[in-house]
Amino acid sequence: MSTIKEADIRTVLDKYLRICESPENQANARYWRNAGEPWLIERWRGVSATNSGAFTMALDIAGYSTVVDIPCPAYYETAEAQLYGQMRYHLWEAENLRCNRFFDKTAFASLGAVWAASLFGAGTIFPKGQAPWVDMKNALLKDRDLSVLRKIGLKSAEMGARMHQFYERMCELTEDSSIQAMYPTLLRGPYSVATQLRETTSLLMDMIDAPQFVHDLMRRITDGLMAHAQERADFLDEPVAPAKLFNDEIGTPMLSPAMYEEFILPYELELAEFHKTVTYWHSCGVTDDFYESVATIPNLQMMHVGPWSNVEKAAEVFGKADIALDICVNPTEDVYDRTPEEMRAKLSSIKSACDGKVRYAVRADGFQIARTIEEDLAKVREWNDAAIEVFDTV
Secondary structure (H helix, E strand, C coil): CCCCCCHHHHHHHHHHHHHHHHHHHHHHHHCCCCCCCCCCCCCCCCCCCCCCCEEEEEECHHHHHHCCCCCCCCCCCCHHHHHHHHHHHHHHHHHHHCCCCCCCCEEECCHHHHHHHHCCCCCCCCCCCCCECHHHHHHHCCCCHHHCCCCCCCCCCCHHHHHHHHHHHHHHCCCCCEEEEECCCCCCHHHHHHHHHHHHHHHHHHHHHHHHHHHHHHHHHHHHHHHHHHHHHHHHHCCCEEEEECCCCEEEECCCCHHHHHHCCHHHHHHHHHHEEEEECCCCCCCCHHHHHCCCCCEEEEEECCCCCCCCHHEEEEHCCCEEEEEEHHHHHHHHCCCCHHHHHHHHHHHHHHHCCCCEEEEEEEEEECCCCCHHHHHHHHHHHHHHHHHCCC
């Protein structure tokens, strides 16, 4: 990646800017309440403005690593590599995916899902061709000893210092451009961070054997997340940004509604009060039994509905609360393994469940190359054609 020159970066920034200013992109803005508002993490997601549906598509970073030749982990090693790679996969999306994705004039430093846990001291691994992940074979909290947790801050631990350096360097690289480098916000919810620090099975046993330890851990994490948000706001001289609660570890049957309401929801409510707004609550798990509780989070803008969750129930519960749905399909079961007729049936069932009841959009992303580039991208194009036919928004 040492061969990346500032002239190369400027070229892709200029190309990306033309996409942002294109008539097609500006037309897509009407589908989203947050069009033009920084998403504050790398992978943009739209808060739907329509109750008749829209759709977006994207590959996973592992997919882009293969298709666009973005080398990982080099993508996470320098600001130049990340900015150049990020712009290149945006350009690929704009050229190859005909959807309602809105491109805004921002660029982001990103260390993936590990960033928050790493600030507390968790170890990080960098698999080839993948995003970084927490070293769960060597969990930070091997025992119920919170003294090993690091005090969180913008520059705490190696990954925090790297993120800070990435942001400052991206500001330099975009200085004479209309593209603005953004200092990202933490995205994982407190329970997700807790599982990364303690390990999921151990944490579940703690809920039974040592519930006070779980509360103490959640207290430390929640305080740390708020401290980081405040330090970020002070550094940028702006208000505390809205929160995001990514929690793929929340779902049945691992957690019961009672466990969620005792050990997790109180801390999410506290974060909602501190941040004033929660942009997004996310879990790919089965979350049907948590819908009513999640809907009580004040100023929640969007709820993720994963491939295994009940869309009809989500439309009913969150439609009443005027909370938009981000409905995510399974890239393997709903796309790679389906015929075009089955794809259209899946999309039509979602549309039937949601139209007129709730603001919503359908998202197909997380695509990696499972077979060959040609085979898998052919299936992605079939899904793209099916979505265009069903939603008629392109």
